[in-house]
Amino acid sequence: MKGLIFREFIDMVETQFSAQMVDDIIQASTLESEGAYTTVGTYPHDEMLQLVEQLSIRSEIPIPGLLRHFGRHLFHRFTVIHPEYITSHASxxxxxxxxxxxxxxxxxxxxxxxxxxxxxxxxxxxxxxxxxxxxxxxxxxxxxxxxxxxxxxxxxxxxxxxxxxxxxxxxxxxxxxxxxxxxxx
Ligand code: HEM
Structure with missing residues (x-):
């Protein structure tokens, strides 16, 4: 999975939860990347599943709800990062x-x-x-x-x-x- 997606996830957790929450979920996961993601890098998607699981434990929000919330957030971010793929469509x-x-x-x-x-x-x-x-x-x-x-x-x-x-x-x-x-x- 591209680092871009990890970066968006981590930014969302920092803004909507806290910087401490980001540190906590990274610490609690077993990450080859150690949580340092570059936009162009590629990382195992399992790292995303671990981060989401840890966020779920701490926020007491079930994993499916967190992933769905992240998907909605991500689409809005795509409209900012890559409007060229979106704005030309009418619906x-x-x-x-x-x-x-x-x-x-x-x-x-x-x-x-x-x-x-x-x-x-x-x-x-x-x-x-x-x-x-x-x-x-x-x-x-x-x-x-x-x-x-x-x-x-x-x-x-x-x-x-x-x-x-x-x-x-x-x-x-x-x-x-x-x-x-x-x-x-
Ligand atoms: C409603 C529209 C879209 C849906 C339903 C959708 C769905 C998905 C899903 C579910 C994934 C995760 C990978 C997987 O499931 O195997 C993904 C990956 C991705 N999508 Fe989309 N997508 C949409 C629009 C877009 C747009 C507009 C962009 C524009 C940049 C985009 C860029 C990406 C990128 C960069 C990845 C990551 C690929 C990777 O990590 O290897 N998507 N998409």
Missing amino acids: AFDLLKVLDDEVHVEVRKLYQDAEVPTFDYQDLSENRMLFIYQSSRPLADCAHGLIEGCVEYFGETMSIERTDLPVDTGAHTHFILHTISDAKS
């Missing part, structure tokens, strides 16, 4: 439909060794879409939060129905997205 559906073939393809060119998940979609009707997330990493909660952050960014209201399918490792999740109101209505 959440527009962006989600090109996530796999455009956005994450560009991300892999930009960040060496980036390991992005696979997203597939099926239009169910004009305002309903099945969005399928598959990854070797168990980050469906983070994906869920990223989708919510995306919906918020475009000023839409959407119901998100989620089904986690059984997998040995990683994740395979179906999201049924139903736009209730968009920015134009």
Whole structure:
């Protein structure tokens, strides 16, 4: 996992919890990196899972909620760090439909060794879409939060129905997205 993501996570913990919390969760984890992440570096995703677990223990917020919260935060950060992949789209559906073939393809060119998940979609009707997330990493909660952050960014209201399918490792999740109101209505 890219250092960029770790840096964003640590900045979020520092701002929304405290600098002491950052030190505590790093100390309590077994990290090859020792918690020193550079944006362009690549680190085991297990380090993120350890940091989130330690934050969960200390904050008494369950891990899925923390990952989802981080996903929402991360999307808003992407709008600042990489607006070029976001602002040209008119709606959440527009962006989600090109996530796999455009956005994450560009991300892999930009960040060496980036390991992005696979997203597939099926239009169910004009305002309903099945969005399928598959990854070797168990980050469906983070994906869920990223989708919510995306919906918020475009000023839409959407119901998100989620089904986690059984997998040995990683994740395979179906999201049924139903736009209730968009920015134009
Ligand atoms: C709603 C839109 C998006 C969703 C649902 C999404 C989903 C994800 C997820 C779940 C991951 C974690 C890796 C995994 O699960 O295997 C990821 C990684 C990543 N995504 Fe996206 N993403 C979105 C938009 C973007 C945008 C706009 C950017 C623009 C820069 C971006 C850049 C990245 C980067 C840099 C990584 C890290 C790759 C790595 O650590 O190796 N994503 N994305």
